[in-house]
Amino acid sequence: xxxxxxxxxxxxxxxxxxxxxxxxxxxxxxxxxxxxxxxxxxxxxxxxxxxxxxxxxxxxxxxxxxxxxxxxxxxxxxxxxxxxxxxxxxxxxxxxxxxxxxxxxxxxxxxxxxxxxxxxxxxxxxxxxxxxxxxxxxxxxxxxxxxxxxxxxxxxxxxxxxxxxxxxxxxxxxxxxxxxxxxxxx
Amino acid sequence: xxxxxxxxxxxxxxxxxxxxxxxxxxxxxxxxxxxxxxxxxxxxxxxxxxxxxxxxxxxxxxxxxxxxxxxxxxxxxxxxxxxxxxxxxxxxxxxxxxxxxxxxxxxxxxxxxxxxxxxxxxxxxxxxxxxxxxxxxxxxxxxxxxxxxxxxxxxxxxxxxxxxxxxxxxxxxxxxxxxxxxxxxxxxxx
Numbered sequence: 003x004x005x006x007x008x009x010x011x012x013x014x015x016x017x018x019x020x021x022x023x024x025x026x027x028x029x030x031x032x033x034x035x036x037x038x039x040x041x042x043x044x045x046x047x048x049x050x051x052x053x054x055x056x057x058x059x060x061x062x063x064x065x066x067x068x069x070x071x072x073x074x075x076x077x078x079x080x081x082x083x084x085x086x087x088x089x090x091x092x093x094x095x096x097x098x099x100x101x102x103x104x105x106x107x108x109x110x111x112x113x114x115x116x117x118x119x120x121x122x123x124x125x126x127x128x129x130x131x132x133x134x135x136x137x138x139x140x141x142x143x144x145x146x147x148x149x150x151x152x153x154x155x156x157x158x159x160x161x162x163x164x165x166x167x168x169x170x171x172x173x174x175x176x177x178x179x180x181x182x183x184x185x186x187x188x
Numbered sequence: 189x190x191x192x193x194x195x196x197x198x199x200x201x202x203x204x205x206x207x208x209x210x211x212x213x214x215x216x217x218x219x220x221x222x223x224x225x226x227x228x229x230x231x232x233x234x235x236x237x238x239x240x241x242x243x244x245x246x247x248x249x250x251x252x253x254x255x256x257x258x259x260x261x262x263x264x265x266x267x268x269x270x271x272x273x274x275x276x277x278x279x280x281x282x283x284x285x286x287x288x289x290x291x292x293x294x295x296x297x298x299x300x301x302x303x304x305x306x307x308x309x310x311x312x313x314x315x316x317x318x319x320x321x322x323x324x325x326x327x328x329x330x331x332x333x334x335x336x337x338x339x340x341x342x343x344x345x346x347x348x349x350x351x352x353x354x355x356x357x358x359x360x361x362x363x364x365x366x367x368x369x370x371x372x373x374x375x376x377x378x
Contacts, residue, residue, distance in 0.1 A: 017357050020306055021325040027223035033236050037218065040240045045207065045247050 069162035076158040195259040203250040210250075214243050217260060220327065221267045227322045228271035230311045234278060238271040245270065264327060265337040268319065309359040317352030324349040 029037070195216070201209035218239070225238035245266050253262055310318060310326075323334035324345065331349065335342040 013357050013361070014353055017353060017360070018325055020302075021321070021353075021356075022328060024227075024303075024306070024326045025223060025328060026219045027226055029218050029222045029239070033222070033239070034218070036236065037214070037240055037243065041211075041214065041243060041247075044244050045210070 069165045072158060072162065076155050196255050199250060199253055199255070199259060202247070203253075210247055213246075213259070217263050218243070220260060221263055224264050224267045224322060224327060225271045227307075227310055227326065228268060228319060229275055234274045235271070238267060238274045241270040241274070242267040258333070260327075261329065261333050261337060264323060264329070268323075268337055305360060306356070309356050312359060313352050313355060317348050317355060320345050320348035321352035321356065325353060 195213070198209045198213050198216075202213060221242055222235065222239055225242065226232070226235040229235040229238055242263065246263060249266075253259070310321065313321060319338060320334060323329045323337055324331060329337065331342040331346040334345045334349070338345065
């Protein structure tokens with residue numbers, strides 16, 4: 003646009019005043035009603051903060067529950083396949099690791115704790131299932147498993163604990179809070 | 189009493205899940221957000237969609253709102269983006285027919301003939317000029333604030349707003365001699 007095409011400054015000032023008068027455009031009543039209805043439908047189900055808290059807890063909970071279920075499976079397999087005395091250590095380790103990991107995840111998920119409790123509950127059945135051999139060897143259990151199966155069980159429980167720790171750390175990072183000290187039972 | 193609370197207090201409460209606080213934010217700002225969406229979309233139905241999506245998006249992003257910024261400016265930015273989203277969904281390509289909407293199709297919100305002429309003239313502005321004019325001249329944002337909303341340099345906003353205002357003045361005086369409307373934004377300073 004060339005200079006000679008510019009309107010008179012006075013007319014621009016008047017125009018500016020008219021434009022400012024358009025700033026508030028009352029929303030028609032029908033539009034307000036539909037806006038309120040849409041907001042109610044989209045936003046009223048769960049409060050924002052509660053939804054965010056639930057999301058923060060759901061992810062670690064799912065991970066912990068899956069790990070606990072895997073732990074139960076491994077222990078059950080060990081029992082059903084009739085492991086020897088060396089497996090007692092692994093079973094004992096599983097008994098001690100599962101509740102410890104469950105204790106860590108307790109603040110995030112009751113389902114994970116339940117699953118871990120189930121794992122711990124399955125383990126005492128081992129002596130009966132294997133003819134009491136484990137009960138005879140329980141007093142001299144070594145922290146290091148001696149059989150391949152025992153190592154698998156220990157690895158599974160350690161993996162479970164590691165995943166819980168990672169989830170707790172991730173949740174703490176998102177929420178910006180300090181991570182709780184690990185409550186490991188060795 | 190919610191109505192006497194400043195915006196930042198309302199935002200904090202709404203971000204914590206207080207729906208009453210968010211409803212108050214909507215009540216306070218819906219007319220101005222409507223003014224933005226209506227003039228960017230130039231279509232009552234699209235403006236309504238953009239209005240709804242603006243407040244839904246605002247509610248979901250309240251946690252990211254920085255308290256130092258004006259809530260209205262933040263809402264205008266969302267409204268501008270949502271308006272273009274809605275336009276893009278419904279009108280993949282903007283034609284000159286969209287720009288030069290006849291004055292006979294003026295919506296019911298235009299009540300006086302002068303106001304109707306002004307609204308019609310705003311609709312005929314090229315996109316870049318129109319959004320700069322709406323944000324600076326209508327909504328009263330500074331060029332810097334409008335630049336933040338639009339994601340372009342403040343100098344560009346200033347230039348577009350000035351030229352848009354000049355085009356409006358000429359259009360209202362019946363002196364516009366640009367056949368078909370200049371859709372492209374040319375010769376602006378950045």
